[in-house]
Amino acid sequence: MEQQLIDEARPTRYATRQPILAADETVIGYKLLFRTDVVSHFSATDTTESVRTTIDMSTLLGLDILCDNRLAFIPCNREILLGHGIAFLPPEKVAAEIQSDVTMDDAILQACCELKNAGYKIALDGFMNNDPRQPVVHLADYIKVDLQQTRLEEIPLIIGSDRWEHTGLLATGVETRQDFEFARRAGFHFFQGYFFRKPESLRTRGARTNKVVYLRLLQAVSQPELDWMSVEELIKSDPTLYYRLLRFLNSAVVAFRGEVSTVRQALTLMGEDEIRRWCRLAGMFEMSQGRPSELLLSGMVRARFAELLGARVAHGESDLFLLGLLSLMDAILEIPMCAIIGGLSLNDDSTKLLLEHEGSLRPIWELILAVESGAWQAVVHNCRLLGIHEDFAAGCYSSAIAWAQAITDSI
Structure with missing residues (x-):
């Protein structure tokens, strides 16, 4: 019976999630991505289908199961934003991640305002110094900065402003304990990565x-x-x-x-x-x-x-x-x-x-x-x-x- 259930789990559903943690290393949410067909993904140039699949699978499998009753960070490109693609997901459980290549105009600004008014959280993914998404910064609940794609000298310029007083600064690409400690000292509030899965070789201890x-x-x-x-x-x-x-x-x-x-x-x-x-x-x-x-x-x-x-x-x-x-x-x-x-x-x-x-x-x-x-x-x-x-x-x-x-x- 168990084997039959596995065989019937088609079309293929690959769920990928990356944890997002607070400074005390408690998990506050997950970045979600899905693929329906692993092989065809390699030739795909448009992320819209991937995002739609993420939303479809989130609806089908349930965000509580996928995210352990925590916040789901779901990437949104221009088409998803203008097509109200995440409208079927519960707003209190979703942060809409606006991708770095989304061109800002009146239509996108209106879509973001509608999401915010509906109760969704807004995250700006891959935020950089002089980011072109400035018109929606005031709506953002999370500003995400990729440590692996940002020069170290630019990080203080991005997160040093007092305008982030009511916004969560989220470091992505945190893969080592050193990354985590650096980001925490720099002033980030949240951290995305698998750094906590690796024990520190210099900090081992006996079990209680x-x-x-x-x-x-x-x-x-x-x-x-x-x-x-x-x-x-x-x-x-x-x-x-x-x-x-x-x-x-x-x-x-x-x-x-x-x-x-x-x-x-x-x-x-x-x-x-x-x-x-x-x-x-x-x-x-x-x-x-x-x-x-x-x-x-x-x-x-x-x-x-x-x-x-x-x-x-x-x-x-x-x-x-x-x-x-x-x-x-x-x-x-x-x-x-x-x-x-x-x-x-x-x-x-x-x-x-x-x-x-x-x-x-x-x-x-x-x-x-x-x-x-x-x-x-x-x-x-x-x-x-x-x-x-x-x-x-x-x-x-x-x-x-x-x-x-x-x-x-x-x-």
Whole structure:
């Protein structure tokens, strides 16, 4: 049944989203982009179809699922603005990103005023010194400056004015911790990029006591033979973990009849495979507290995406679901990956992938990263290496996003 649902997820829907964070690294929204056909994208010269697809897919899949109940930043070119292309999306959940090549005239100014009056937020993408979009600056809720496309000496000229007192200054192209620290010192309020997914090599630390419990639980459920008594004792040793298990089992996501009130009862009902999966998810959920929520959600999407790919991709004895979860654990705990996997029963292929990003599983890893970042040419390349069609990969990824959102709501 699950395979049938994946196969029926056509036309191809590639959802790409990049997190936007505040200075404390909490996620405030996502930049969204979609493609319906990865291959044809390479010859396309007009972005209108891409933007329309973004809007269509946002309507179809739901912004709450795609953006984890946060703000959606959707790029808008001239045609979309004049055609009221985002009118079907809820204004309180959307920031219309006016692209840098949009020519300012009375029609565009009127369209932006109408969006603002309707409750949409306005963002000016790729803002530069002496930007030609000055006529709509007073409407902007966000001014986006690309650190990779702007000379350093120009940044103070762009953001140094007191006219931004009521406008969010948003740095894009923030890919490293150094980028983030520079932008924060420069005066930016928000930051777009994946910088927080990479742990700092010079700032590693031991896990706090409660996180040690979750690491021990992860180790316990990764053993070839499950020690039920050890798992039960670990769950019972942490009240939050115990509560999450009972809440999950009594939620609408799980089709058990009758109320579940004890760990032993939960373990009996769930069975070995499900208890292994739940412990991995719940442990990751707790260990991610205090870190950007995007880390948790991305780890779960990766895990489910990899698991679904495994239906058609050779992966030996490797547990692709576990690999997806572990792939961001170093960023969540801010400790080296070698310390995380030290006590886990992983095979050589899995260990080599997590430590070196090499080995027989590398094409799967590269496909996951390519889909996440919208590197469409790499998506096609790695799908061909794996012997799968792009449609199948897209269906798996869409299913993984919806699944991860439903699970995080229930745990």
